[in-house]
Amino acid sequence: xxxxxxxxxxxxxxxxxxxxxxxxxxxxxxxxxxxxxxxxxxxxxxxxxxxxxxxxxxxxxxxxxxxxxxxxxxxxxxxxxxxxxxxxxxxxxxxxxxxxxxxxxxxxxxxxxxxxxxxxxxxxxxxxxxxxxxxxxxxxxxxxxxxxxxxxxx
Amino acid sequence: xxxxxxxxxxxxxxxxxxxxxxxxxxxxxxxxxxxxxxxxxxxxxxxxxxxxxxxxxxxxxxxxxxxxxxxxxxxxxxxx
Numbered sequence: 001x002x003x004x005x006x007x008x009x010x011x012x013x014x015x016x017x018x019x020x021x022x023x024x025x026x027x028x029x030x031x032x033x034x035x036x037x038x039x040x041x042x043x044x045x046x047x048x049x050x051x052x053x054x055x056x057x058x059x060x061x062x063x064x065x066x067x068x069x070x071x072x073x074x075x076x077x078x079x080x081x082x083x084x085x086x087x088x089x090x091x092x093x094x095x096x097x098x099x100x101x102x103x104x105x106x107x108x109x110x111x112x113x114x115x116x117x118x119x120x121x122x123x124x125x126x127x128x129x130x131x132x133x134x135x136x137x138x139x140x141x142x143x144x145x146x147x148x149x150x151x152x153x154x
Numbered sequence: 155x156x157x158x159x160x161x162x163x164x165x166x167x168x169x170x171x172x173x174x175x176x177x178x179x180x181x182x183x184x185x186x187x188x189x190x191x192x193x194x195x196x197x198x199x200x201x202x203x204x205x206x207x208x209x210x211x212x213x214x215x216x217x218x219x220x221x222x223x224x225x226x227x228x229x230x231x232x233x234x
Binding site: 104108 | 166167168169170171173174176177195205208209
């Protein structure tokens with residue numbers, strides 16, 4: 001029987017989008033049955049049109065070309081600049097885009113589950129999400145996770 | 155360099171793309187055929203052997219030349 005991996009994706013920033021899609025696509029390539037449960041801000045990763053951002057604000061570990069004090073980071077445009085810079089760097093270093101990794105996940109049979117409670121909580125609309133996903137709750141995740149060889153919260 | 159049937163060049167691509175490209179290529183091959191994967195991602199040195207071990211596709215040869223990594227992977231039995 002195939003090994004199993006269960007992931008909870010709870011964050012929706014550009015940087016946080018990488019670990020779930022990257023590990024799930026690789027797990028599928030290694031023969032795992034992988035499922036990702038998207039909850040809270042992680043639901044943003046299911047939108048058809050991804051508009052993910054990254055901000056240095058509240059993230060002192062984010063490398064910046066020049067040191068930017070927090071008081072400056074709140075200025076309009078800084079988040080857009082940081083996102084642009086990150087995307088440029090990812091491309092330059094030959095790192096796959098989030099869209100690309102998500103597509104590989106879909107093609108390789110990674111099951112994606114939207115948390116029904118948080119979909120309702122934030123008034124997300126199912127029609128905004130990509131096709132081929134399902135919805136479920138805590139028990140749905142735990143049932144699969146209880147049989148999983150690897151379980152990760154991200 | 156050892157003999158191969160299919161060649162995939164993942165030069166310039168970073169983790170996990172070399173592994174994902176190897177998987178895709180192997181899926182379209184038949185048992186016993188050999189894939190040569192070229193990579194520049196230094197992480198591939200650990201990742202490709204791990205991939206081969208976990209998927210039952212033997213790594214028959216690996217070498218480094220001109221700053222590139224060359225892996226020869228044989229498609230194993232009974233895996234997609």
